[in-house]
Structures are given as structure tokens and as C-alpha cells.
Amino acid sequence: MPAIRVVQWATGAxxxxxxxxxxxxxxxxxxxxxxxxxxxxxxDAGDLxxxxxxxxxxxxxxxxxxxxxxxxxxxxxxxxxxxxxxQAADLETICALLASGKNVITxxxxxxxxxxGPGVVQRIETACAEGGTSLHGTGVNPGFMSDFLxxxxxxxxxxxxHIYVRESSDFRGHPSRQIVVDLVGFTRSAKDxxxxxxxxxxxxxxxxxxxxxxxxxxxxxxxxxxxxxxxFELATEEFEIAAGLVSEGTVCASRWVFSGLVRGRPFMxxxxxxxxxxxxxxxxxxxxxxxHIEGVPQMTVSVEEVSHGLAAAASHxxxxxxxxxxxxxxxxxxxxxxxxxxxxxxxLA
Numbered sequence: 001m002p003a004i005r006v007v008q009w010a011t012g013a014x015x016x017x018x019x020x021x022x023x024x025x026x027x028x029x030x031x032x033x034x035x036x037x038x039x040x041x042x043x044d045a046g047d048l049x050x051x052x053x054x055x056x057x058x059x060x061x062x063x064x065x066x067x068x069x070x071x072x073x074x075x076x077x078x079x080x081x082x083x084x085x086x087q088a089a090d091l092e093t094i095c096a097l098l099a100s101g102k103n104v105i106t107x108x109x110x111x112x113x114x115x116x117g118p119g120v121v122q123r124i125e126t127a128c129a130e131g132g133t134s135l136h137g138t139g140v141n142p143g144f145m146s147d148f149l150x151x152x153x154x155x156x157x158x159x160x161x162h163i164y165v166r167e168s169s170d171f172r173g174h175p176s177r178q179i180v181v182d183l184v185g186f187t188r189s190a191k192d193x194x195x196x197x198x199x200x201x202x203x204x205x206x207x208x209x210x211x212x213x214x215x216x217x218x219x220x221x222x223x224x225x226x227x228x229x230x231x232f233e234l235a236t237e238e239f240e241i242a243a244g245l246v247s248e249g250t251v252c253a254s255r256w257v258f259s260g261l262v263r264g265r266p267f268m269x270x271x272x273x274x275x276x277x278x279x280x281x282x283x284x285x286x287x288x289x290x291x292h293i294e295g296v297p298q299m300t301v302s303v304e305e306v307s308h309g310l311a312a313a314a315s316h317x318x319x320x321x322x323x324x325x326x327x328x329x330x331x332x333x334x335x336x337x338x339x340x341x342x343x344x345x346x347x348l349a
Contacts, residue, residue: 140316
């Protein structure tokens with residue numbers, strides 16, 4: 001079988017993990033790399049991840065990438081909504097890639113485009129038909145913990161009353177100041193946080209609404225709406241994290257709750273807790289994931305630690321490449337694709 005030609009779109013925290021993974025797998029061939037940092041333009045892709053040179057030069061030229069012969073694009077930029085732009089900016093890019101003949105796996109959302117309405121679905125499907133390609137949105141949460149695992153557990157149920165998913169994440173070692181400070185809002189004063197979080201709130205709501213809608217539709221439940229609430233915590237002392245200094249009195253944690261409602265009652269609840277340093281923030285649950293299904297039988301599954309969450313998000317996308325490339329053209333959610341696994345990646349003694 002010829003190698004699958006892959007473009008890595010963006011080389012931030014998640015993108016670098018994905019790029020390293022692509023370069024380490026013989027069944028994948030790097031076809032191009034799109035970067036946003038001017039300092040990375042013109043560099044060999046291998047230099048970005050401390051691997052041998054590849055002969056593939058990083059570029060910031062979108063038209064060059066669109067013209068590149070490739071089977072799949074790992075689309076991993078920061079979502080446009082983070083910068084106050086409309087989500088249509090990401091949609092425009094994704095549709096251009098699809099129409100150019102490249103399948104797209106994105107971590108900017110789109111795990112369930114149906115939640116955005118028929119207009120968005122039709123636009124994506126048209127681009128897929130033009131290019132003979134597929135779109136798949138993925139990630140750890142959403143994309144696995146709040147989508148795949150609850151549905152997998154529901155297969156053991158004779159009745160489902162309520163699905164609860166909780167993520168608690170520790171940002172102590174996260175290297176990106178752009179994400180930890182500029183986007184999530186840690187180290188900001190309460191006043192600055194409240195003003196800056198608005199575009200981020202809109203993105204979070206749309207993202208987790210996709211998960212709730214996907215799970216509900218898969219179980220034959222019609223949601224009336226997805227309700228969102230959020231709150232934050234201020235630091236009681238000064239401490240350092242990888243992204244900078246958290247001063248006393250600045251934002252050091254936030255909690256988000258997204259509830260898919262049916263007749264005013266929650267059918268699915270997703271709680272997301274972010275902490276600048278879990279050792280310094282006692283309020284709210286410790287890091288990890290928890291899934292609880294209330295019904296018959298009652299079920300609770302906990303994942304106490306994902307040591308490298310960014311690597312997990314990248315791996316989930318990379319492991320999905322073969323299935324997405326071989327899928328029929330169109331939007332392909334986790335409901336349409338086989339289970340992505342680490343086939344061929346086992347290390348045996």
C-alpha cells in the first residue's frame with residue numbers, strides 16, 4: 001500500500017505532537033506543513049520536533065498548501081473564535097481544503113456539524129462532494145471522553161436517565177502562554193477576565209453543545225436547548241506555572257457546565273474544570289475524567305490521569321487518518337467511522 005500523504009496544518013502544542021507522530025509512522029508520508037509563526041517559516045519540518053531532516057519545508061502560504069498533493073490534512077490551529085472571529089473563518093478554510101481534494105481531520109470542533117444547522121452541513125457536504133473528501137472532527141474532550149465513552153457505556157444500559165461527564169485539567173505544565181493566559185484567562189484580574197472571556201465562552205458553548213447533541217441524537221433523544229454557566233476562582237497566593245506567574249488575586253481556575261435540556265431537565269451534563277495548578281487550587285475536583293450514567297444499571301467510569309493530554313489529542317487524530325481517508329465523501333463523525341486504535345504501535349518485550 002502506498003503511504004498516506006499528510007499535511008500538518010499548524011505546529012502549536014498539539015500540532016507538534018501530531019507532526020512527530022506522522023514522521024515516526026512508515027505508513028504515513030509528510031507532504032507539507034503550514035505554520036503561523038514567522039520564525040518557523042522556511043525551516044525543515046524535522047527541526048521543529050528534534051527529528052532528522054525531512055526535506056519538507058514549513059510554509060505560511062495557504063495557496064501552496066491547497067495546491068499540494070496530499071490525502072489528508074491534520075487541521076490543528078487555534079480556533080478562529082479564540083480571536084473574536086466568527087467560526088465561519090475556520091469553516092472557510094476547512095471547506096477550501098476539502099474542495100481541493102484533501103480529507104480533513106480537525107481539532108477546532110466540528111465533531112458534530114449538524115448542531116450548527118442545515119446551512120453549515122450543506123456547505124461542508126458540497127465541499128466534500130467537490131473534492132471527493134471527508135471531514136472528521138476529533139479530540140480528547142470533546143471527541144472521546146464526552147462523546148465516544150458515554151455512548152460505549154450506554155450499550156450496557158436498559159434505561160438511561162441522565163449522562164454526566166466531568167473533566168478536570170491541570171494547566172501547570174502547559175507550555176503555551178497564548179492558550180493558558182490569552183485564551184483560558186489565567187493570570188488576569190477578575191475585571192480583565194470577565195471582559196476577555198466572552199469570545200472564549202461562545203466557542204466553549206458551541207463546542208460542548210456539539211457533544212451533547214451528538215450523544216442525544218445517537219440515543220434518539222431530542223434536546224430542547226443546551227444551557228451554559230461558568231464561574232472562576234482567584235489565587236490566594238502567588239505561584240509559577242509553565243506559562244508564567246500567577247499573582248495573588250488573579251484568576252487561577254474556572255468551571256464550566258453545559259446541560260442538554262429536555263423539557264427543562266438535563267439529559268446530559270458536561271462539567272469542565274480548568275486549574276492553573278491543581279496543587280494550588282483546592283476548590284473543585286482533582287484532575288481526571290469521570291463519566292456517570294444514571295439509569296439501569298448505574299455506571300461510573302473514572303480516568304484518574306492522562307499524563308500528556310496534548311499528546312492524546314494528537315494521537316486520536318493521527319490514529320483516525322486511515323479510516324477517514326478510506327471513508328465515503330461527506331461529514332464523518334465517530335458514529336460513521338470504525339474505532340481508532342493504536343494498531344501497529346504496541347511495544348513488545
